[in-house]
Amino acid sequence: MKQESNKDFEFNEIITLKPLLISLMVLLVVVFCMSVYYFVLGVNFKLSFVMITFSIMILGVMLILKANSSTVSFSFTEDSLIVNIGGRASVYIKEDIIGLYSLNYNLSKSSRMAFEILLNNGQSLYFSDIQFNDKKEALKHAALKRFLNTFLKEIDLHEFKEIKSLNMNRMGQYYFYKNNES
Incomplete structure (x- = not known):
């Protein structure tokens, strides 16, 4: 500034x-990452994969907002x-x-x-x-x-x-x- x-x-x-559009974009990234996690691992809970998925979600949201x-x-x-x-x-x-x-x-x-x-x-x-x-x-x-x-x-x-x-x-x-x- x-x-x-x-x-x-x-x-x-x-x-x-619009704030609603930003929220929708964030939600789409979260749904996409969680869907990929579910299709790759199913219902098996692995903490390391959850952490990686969460990191990818944060990175995806930041890249979309930055773009x-x-x-x-x-x-x-x-x-x-x-x-x-x-x-x-x-x-x-x-x-x-x-x-x-x-x-x-x-x-x-x-x-x-x-x-x-x-x-x-x-x-x-x-x-x-x-x-x-x-x-x-x-x-x-x-x-x-x-x-x-x-x-x-x-x-x-x-x-x-x-x-x-x-x-x-x-x-x-x-x-x-x-x-x-x-």
């Missing part, structure tokens, strides 16, 4: 798939948000962005990226880290905090509410939205 200017941000190894990750950069102009995913730029008018699901980096020390940008046409843009651990990296947390605050200021999202229910399709536990009275 690097910050080029106050309104330009770049993050590496970002997945832009689907890319560098994502965000640039804010006067009236638009430019999102560059792996060399392909997309322009979104700021008025078309109606909300954001995210972690609140102002309240937490998390350095895990989790953003879902909601558009007024019903589509969403998903951005998450390739690694799902919640390591505390101070530099990455600071960059995510600057990005969140810049995003909220540029798109004019002020209010937020905490989402208490678990939903596999949501990227963060906080919902930022535009005030309807403006």
Whole structure:
């Protein structure tokens, strides 16, 4: 991750798939590895083969996620948000962005990226880290905090509410939205 200017941000190894699709990919790898284990060994339990199968599952999941990750950069102009995913730029008018699901980096020390940008046409843009651990990296947390605050200021999202229910399709536990009275 690097910050080029106050309104330009770049993050590496970002997945832009829906969380439900990521879960489905992981499940398919697990089912495939367990099926191979069953067809090769049957119901015989061998700890060494279980460990090898588990290692292959982890490696398979990481390779699939790594293959689907890319560098994502965000640039804010006067009236638009430019999102560059792996060399392909997309322009979104700021008025078309109606909300954001995210972690609140102002309240937490998390350095895990989790953003879902909601558009007024019903589509969403998903951005998450390739690694799902919640390591505390101070530099990455600071960059995510600057990005969140810049995003909220540029798109004019002020209010937020905490989402208490678990939903596999949501990227963060906080919902930022535009005030309807403006």
